[in-house]
Amino acid sequence: MSRPRRERRSVVAVEAIGPYVLLRVTRGSLDPGIPGQFFMLEAPGRVLPRPMSLCLAPRGELAFLLDPIGPGTRALAGLEPGDEVHVFGPLGNGFRLDVERPLLVGGGIGIAPLPYLAEALEQPPAVLGFRSEHHAEAAALLPSAEVVIDPVLVTDAMPAGRDVLACGPEPMLEAVRAIAPDAQLAWEAPMACGYGACYGCVVEIDGELKRLCVEGPVLGVASAQGLHGEGRPCFS
Amino acid sequence: MLLLNASGCLDALTAPDVAQSLDAFVTKTVTPEPREGNPPVRIAETEFGMLNAIGLANPGRDTFLRETLPRLASTVDVPIWVSVGGFTAREYAETCEQLTHDEVACIELNLSCPNVDEAPESAAEIVRACREVTAKPLYAKVSPHAWDMGESVRAIEAAGADGLSLINTLRGTTLDAHLRPTLSRGAGGYSGPALRPVALAAVSAARRATQLPIVGMGGVESGRHALELIACGATHVALGTVLFADPDAPTRVRAELAAELKMFGGDSADDFFGVALDAVVSAGNPQKH
Numbered sequence: 001m002s003r004p005r006r007e008r009r010s011v012v013a014v015e016a017i018g019p020y021v022l023l024r025v026t027r028g029s030l031d032p033g034i035p036g037q038f039f040m041l042e043a044p045g046r047v048l049p050r051p052m053s054l055c056l057a058p059r060g061e062l063a064f065l066l067d068p069i070g071p072g073t074r075a076l077a078g079l080e081p082g083d084e085v086h087v088f089g090p091l092g093n094g095f096r097l098d099v100e101r102p103l104l105v106g107g108g109i110g111i112a113p114l115p116y117l118a119e120a121l122e123q124p125p126a127v128l129g130f131r132s133e134h135h136a137e138a139a140a141l142l143p144s145a146e147v148v149i150d151p152v153l154v155t156d157a158m159p160a161g162r163d164v165l166a167c168g169p170e171p172m173l174e175a176v177r178a179i180a181p182d183a184q185l186a187w188e189a190p191m192a193c194g195y196g197a198c199y200g201c202v203v204e205i206d207g208e209l210k211r212l213c214v215e216g217p218v219l220g221v222a223s224a225q226g227l228h229g230e231g232r233p234c235f236s
Numbered sequence: 237m238l239l240l241n242a243s244g245c246l247d248a249l250t251a252p253d254v255a256q257s258l259d260a261f262v263t264k265t266v267t268p269e270p271r272e273g274n275p276p277v278r279i280a281e282t283e284f285g286m287l288n289a290i291g292l293a294n295p296g297r298d299t300f301l302r303e304t305l306p307r308l309a310s311t312v313d314v315p316i317w318v319s320v321g322g323f324t325a326r327e328y329a330e331t332c333e334q335l336t337h338d339e340v341a342c343i344e345l346n347l348s349c350p351n352v353d354e355a356p357e358s359a360a361e362i363v364r365a366c367r368e369v370t371a372k373p374l375y376a377k378v379s380p381h382a383w384d385m386g387e388s389v390r391a392i393e394a395a396g397a398d399g400l401s402l403i404n405t406l407r408g409t410t411l412d413a414h415l416r417p418t419l420s421r422g423a424g425g426y427s428g429p430a431l432r433p434v435a436l437a438a439v440s441a442a443r444r445a446t447q448l449p450i451v452g453m454g455g456v457e458s459g460r461h462a463l464e465l466i467a468c469g470a471t472h473v474a475l476g477t478v479l480f481a482d483p484d485a486p487t488r489v490r491a492e493l494a495a496e497l498k499m500f501g502g503d504s505a506d507d508f509f510g511v512a513l514d515a516v517v518s519a520g521n522p523q524k525h
Contacts, residue, residue: 006483006484040481046281047282047284047286047429047477048281049480049481190280192279192281192286192477192481193479193480193481193483195250197245197246197483198245198290198480199247199264199290200290201276201278202278202293208272209272209273209275209276
C-alpha cells in the first residue's frame with residue numbers, strides 16, 4: 001500500500017467533458033495508488049477538502065473527474081492552469097485487481113475511478129449509465145464502454161457471469177449488488193478528513209457504523225452486506 | 237507551550253505520524269459504555285467552519301482500557317491525554333478512578349455533554365467527584381456557552397481542576413436545499429475558523445479569573461492564530477478542524493509560530509503570554525493619555 005503524502009500541486013488543465021470537469025494536476029512525488037483509492041483535494045476558499053477518486057494517471061499527472069454541483073466542486077472546477085492546490089493521498093482501499101472476468105459498471109459521476117481501473121485491468125468490458133446525452137459525453141473517457149441513457153439502466157445491459165467492479169449512485173450500487181452479489185462496489189460518503197480522524201463518513205458495515213475512508217471506499221461482498229450509508233455527496 | 241490536538245479531531249491509531257508530530261495526543265472522549273455514535277449524516281461544511289454530530293462514538297471504558305490504551309501506548313511516544321465523558325458525575329469519576337495506568341499523562345474531562353451544558357455547578361461537581369478519585373492532572377474542557385466564564389472557571393478551580401481546555405464547539409444547525417437540517421441529529425458542534433474570536437474571548441475571560449494552565453483552542457489554522465491565543469492567556473494550544481484539512485498542520489503551525497515570534501522579537505511563546513489582556517481598557521473607566 002502506497003503511503004499517502006500531501007503536496008501542493010500545480011493545475012495543468014481544467015477540461016470540460018459534458019457537464020463534468022476533468023481536473024489535471026502535476027503528480028510531483030504523489031503515488032497514484034490503486035484504482036478506487038481517493039485523494040483529498042483542497043477546495044479553494046472552503047474549510048474542508050473534497051474526496052475524489054483518481055480518474056486517470058497520465059505521465060507526470062493526476063487527473064480527477066468532478067461534477068461541479070456544490071461550493072467545493074465549483075471552486076475546484078474554477079481553478080486555472082498554474083493555480084496550486086494541496087493534494088493528499090492516495091487514501092482508502094481500492095479495488096481488488098485479481099479478478100478473472102472483470103466487468104466495469106459506472107453511473108454518472110461514479111464513472112470517475114473507472115478509466116484508471118480500466119487501464120490496470122487492460123481495458124475490460126464496461127457498461128456506463130447516464131441521465132442524459134450531455135452527461136454521457138463523459139463516456140469518452142472509456143471509449144470501449146457500452147453506454148446506456150436513462151430510462152435504460154446499467155443493470156439492463158450487464159452481461160452475466162462477470163466479476164463486477166462498480167461505482168455510482170447508491171440505488172445503482174444496490175441494484176448491481178442484487179444481480180451480482182459478489183460485486184466490488186465503490187461507495188461515497190461525506191468526509192471531512194479522508195484519513196480516519198473525523199469519524200464523519202461512517203456507513204453501516206456488517207451491522208456496525210464504520211469509517212468508509214478506512215474500510216472503503218471499495219467494499220467487497222464480505223463487508224458490504226447491510227450497508228445503508230448516505231451514499232451521496234453531502235457537501236460537494 | 238505544548239501543541240496538542242483537540243479531542244475527537246485525530247485518531248492516533250490510523251494516523252500515528254500526525255499524533256507523533258504533536259507534544260501530546262488527546263483521545264476521543266471515552267464513556268462508560270460503548271457508543272456507536274449518531275447515524276449519518278454526521279458532518280456538514282459551512283462557509284466559515286463545519287458542524288459535526290459524531291455523538292461521542294467510542295468503544296467504551298472497558299475496551300478502551302483493555303485494547304485501545306495499550307495500542308496507543310505502543311503506537312505513539314508522546315504523552316497521552318484521555319478525554320473522559322459521561323452523563324453523571326459518578327460516571328466521570330468511575331472512569332477517572334480506573335485510569336491509573338502510567339501511560340495516562342493527563343485526564344481531560346469533557347464537560348460539554350448536553351446534560352451539563354450551561355451548568356457550571358454540575359461542571360464543578362463533576363470535577364470535584366473526579367478529583368476525589370484520581371491524582372492524575374485533571375483538565376476541565378469548558379463549554380463556551382457558559383454565561384459567566386469567570387464564575388464557571390472559579391468554581392471548576394475550587395473543585396480541584398489542574399487546568400482548563402477551552403473552547404469546545406458551539407451548537408449549530410445548517411439546512412439543505414429542501415430546508416431540512418443537513419445533519420441527521422438536526423444540530424451539531426460548530427468548529428473551525430468562525431470560532432476564533434469566540435475562543436479568544438473565552439480564554440481571555442478565563443485567564444482573568446484564574447492562573448491555572450489553559451489549553452486554548454478554536455479555529456486555530458496558523459502560527460499567528462496560536463500566538464493570539466497565547467496573547468489572550470492560553471498556556472498551550474490545540475488544533476482541531478484544521479487537522480481534517482491539513483494533517484501536516486502541527487509541523488506547519490510550529491514553524492509559523494517560530495517565524496511570528498522572531499518577527500515580534502521574542503524568543504519563546506511565553507514572552508507573549510497574556511499581553512493582549514494588558515491592553516484592554518475597562519468600560520466606564522477609560523485610561524487617560
